[in-house]
Amino acid sequence: MTLAPSVSAHRKVSPQEAMTSAYMEPKPASPIYKFPTRAPSGLLDFSRELHSTSSAPVKAPLKAPDDINLLGYVPSAAGSYYGYIQSVPYRDGSNFSTVSPSMLYNTWGGVEVNGTYYTVYQMAISPTAAYSYLSAYNTTTWISTKLTPLSDFSLFSTALAKDPVTDEVYGCFFSAEMDRYEFGVADFENATRATISEIDPKKPWAGCAIDNSGKLFAVDVSGDLYSVDKSTGATTLVGSTGVTTKYFAGMCYDAKGDRILRAVCNDDNAGLYQVNPATGECQLLADFPDKAQVMGLFIGAPLADDAAPEVPADVKADFPEGSLTGKVSFTVPAVTFGGAAAEGEVDWQVYGYYQVLASGKAGYGETVEADITAPYAGQTTFQITLSNEAGPSPKASVSCFIGKGTPAIPIPYVTYADGVATTALSFK
Numbered sequence: 374m375t376l377a378p379s380v381s382a383h384r385k386v387s388p389q390e391a392m393t394s395a396y397m398e399p400k401p402a403s404p405i406y407k408f409p410t411r412a413p414s415g416l417l418d419f420s421r422e423l424h425s426t427s428s429a430p431v432k433a434p435l436k437a438p439d440d441i442n443l444l445g446y447v448p449s450a451a452g453s454y455y456g457y458i459q460s461v462p463y464r465d466g467s468n469f470s471t472v473s474p475s476m477l478y479n480t481w482g483g484v485e486v487n488g489t490y491y492t493v494y495q496m497a498i499s500p501t502a503a504y505s506y507l508s509a510y511n512t513t514t515w516i517s518t519k520l521t522p523l524s525d526f527s528l529f530s531t532a533l534a535k536d537p538v539t540d541e542v543y544g545c546f547f548s549a550e551m552d553r554y555e556f557g558v559a560d561f562e563n564a565t566r567a568t569i570s571e572i573d574p575k576k577p578w579a580g581c582a583i584d585n586s587g588k589l590f591a592v593d594v595s596g597d598l599y600s601v602d603k604s605t606g607a608t609t610l611v612g613s614t615g616v617t618t619k620y621f622a623g624m625c626y627d628a629k630g631d632r633i634l635r636a637v638c639n640d641d642n643a644g645l646y647q648v649n650p651a652t653g654e655c656q657l658l659a660d661f662p663d664k665a666q667v668m669g670l671f672i673g674a675p676l677a678d679d680a681a682p683e684v685p686a687d688v689k690a691d692f693p694e695g696s697l698t699g700k701v702s703f704t705v706p707a708v709t710f711g712g713a714a715a716e717g718e719v720d721w722q723v724y725g726y727y728q729v730l731a732s733g734k735a736g737y738g739e740t741v742e743a744d745i746t747a748p749y750a751g752q753t754t755f756q757i758t759l760s761n762e763a764g765p766s767p768k769a770s771v772s773c774f775i776g777k778g779t780p781a782i783p784i785p786y787v788t789y790a791d792g793v794a795t796t797a798l799s800f801k
Contacts, residue, residue, distance in 0.1 A: 750776020
């Protein structure tokens, strides 16, 4: 483990100071640093003094775009350095759902490269010091596969994007000493980075994305969209998006829709926008509940083959109070995952307690009630999948408490009447 050095706020602002200090004044002399306060989320508020006034964004049409598996990292709580990979809502009516079964450690975004998701995070141990790490996670199991201590800040970034042509990762990074912003290319597998050019200290990037041809786009903290020459770092203004983000948020390119997807997180709003890479025109796709902060956006593998069954609907669990036996019910949709009308039967499974609890066959449009016996009491999540010759559907899940719970802590009390004191316990 490497202990990050303590530094003076008069000279420079290190990540650990930004994460642990509630008061950052006096401001550093260098204009590179625009971090006068710590963000409530625990992340650097790098855009406060560069925030530009913008008009209200135009709401996108309600017509759903092509389905994509949009994923991102969501902190578990404000100021937390751990959280979960979640499915990110990208149209009205969709919601967050947890994808990773275990938590990830992350405070500085994230990027997916060939089935591995890389994060950089700090674990503060005092107001002036922290341990810094690079973590790697398998994107199928979301199990940590590698943990690398970091001795400087060269892999800390405000924006990251993978080139789908070369699999190289470009971004807006801090220098090793954290005294400037640098455009560079990172090799996260070997925890190294090369610098291509310096980035204007007044215009650090809030996000970046690379299209399928390898063209790099970046949005700065003022909301302006640029195309970037990957070999030199030279930028060309495309246009203003009219939208800014106060806290770190993710951005990626959606090849299906030929658009940039960008998350934003502010004190009074958070959501997902689509950006036209040719003009910078920005449209709101979905508002995030609870002003959620989403970092490290990427589009994962399709959830299912288009000809596979659609995700089970109307999933419910019914266990009479205190009983270990009950039913899990669901409906087999009458369409495939791709939306086509379906005929015939599907195989179904109910999974829980690390085993298949029930299975069978059902027709499209049919409602199934599966008899389930739980091996023990407790909070439980059941997962249901459907499958046909094209493959399995996405999983649907339902959670509930099964069996008898833990009794409440008894409250002793004393009553007195006719010279007699009586003691009793209340479990209310």
